[in-house]
Amino acid sequence: MKKPWGVRIWRWSIISVVGAYLMVPLYAMFDFSTKPFGFQDKGRTFRAWQIIPSQPDLMIAIGKSLVTAGIVMSLILFLIVPTAIWVHLKLPLLRRPFELLCLLPLAIPAIVIVVGIAPLYRWISIHLTESPITLSAVYSMLILPYTYRSLSAALDAVDIHTLAEAARTLGADTSRVIFGIIMPTIKTGIVNGSFIAIALVMGEFTISNILNYKTFQVVIAQIGRTNGNVAVAVSLASILFVLVLLLAIPTKKRQGKVLDVDLV
């Protein structure tokens, strides 16, 4: 049945306002990035876009950020998710303290965190390694509030106790229960949590800048200081890249298969 005209007009006006709110800045970015910025340019130009690949450090920085995101993802899958499941299944009394602990990074400003841990990281960078692994460790702490919330909501929505007990009576050991039964069951929560985490990793500036890591966002800021058009072009490109990533989210069926790790 068709909705009355009033409702449809109201609905479309809301969609248009929200759409404009989101799209106008993107259009403005595109407009700015195609404006002439050299003496030889006239009218529209795609020179800012064309010289993106030749920017020093940019490709390396993108690579570094992606590797960091990858490591953070693995930490989520193999450390945070099993821990959250374990706490929900076996240590219900620890749920509140654990939740509070996970929310702490949200309450402490990033700059305070980084000032506190900078000496340690400087030491690690000098004496051990400068690889993104160390940066991933800080990020995995920063993402806790978002990841844990979404995992906790997913775990609360399913009767994981009964599922775990059913699997155990059928002969499953603890790792199989966690990786083979509970994780596929809460895959939507895991995927949501992971996306928020990746978005945060790809956009975080303060910590990587202060710790002297040349990540994607640090390099964009650097380019912005010398050439605004290119910086805006790169930013828009990165937004489109993330959009493509989001559209490429595995389908429901495939997610289940991917996460159903066979451990025995």
Added chain:
Amino acid sequence: MSSSTYVQLVDLAKYFGKVRALDGLTLDIAQGELVALLGPSGCGKTTALRALAGLQELDRGQLIVDGKDVTFQSANKRGMGMVFQAYSLFPHMTARENVEYGLKLKAHKTAGDKRKARSAELLDLVGLSTHANHYPHQLSGGQQQRVALARALAISPKVLLLDEPLSALDAKVRTQLREEIRRIQLELGTTTLFVTHDQEEALSIADRVGVMRNGQLEQIAAPSELYDRPKTSFVAEFVGLTNPISGKVSGGSIEILGGVVKTLPGSVTSGTGIALVRPESLDVVASNSSNGKVAAASFLGASCRLNITMNDGTKVTAQLPSLDAAGIGAGASVTVSLLDMPVFVKAAG
């Protein structure tokens, strides 16, 4: 212990703070037998079942299955098949994958072809062969519990444990499925422990029914014996309906409603007692020389239930075949008498 005893629960105790969930429970189950544990909420029946499954640690006691002590064996090594009250199918697996799950694990590892054949056979047994590729959310509650039953049976369990598997289902599906559970259990000869708070369910399918109270077994017997010859007032009152009618006890019988009936062992032996009379032990006929008046009559199909106020003010409920109750409606004057069936008599007050 009889020679055919297969499962033994010996002096089980489990305390949750001050609550005694199990307090010295001892129970023997013969091979191939279906025993139902019946009792009110909090009587410890589920704790007993979970202890046997290995999902509940005990404070005291011993569990023996097939001659082996399994008290300290972990749940994933006990080989018990369990069907839970809550829907417990793995939501990311199809019905067939759920049934095959146990057979893929180390404990019951089965080769691919045999596994497929076994899951097909079991889904057929529970009447769901056409739903093998459905996911749990595509199945109704009853179908989900059937798959759960097939999954539990797939590993050829030593004991099948059923933890109120029908309580989330509607009445019709419940009756159907409980009969099916019994058919399958008899067909496969699986030793089964069935926990329920629904007495009709327990009485209709079990070989023996154990009534539990405060973590102990009050009485365990065949359904008809439990109903007709309760050993304690708790069993008499919990299983089926009873009319408490006081009377004078002497020499193994009680005088009530103008007649004398024998008392069951365990009853009060002298003085005033309260007989617990089943509604179907009362005979009701319409007559002018009445001793009671019908306050309300409910038609139940094959039978009819009459709420009667006796002349002395006692209220009793009688149940008789609808044919015999024809013409007896609310307000009718009736004569209530007792059929010659022994009754349990508890102490007055």
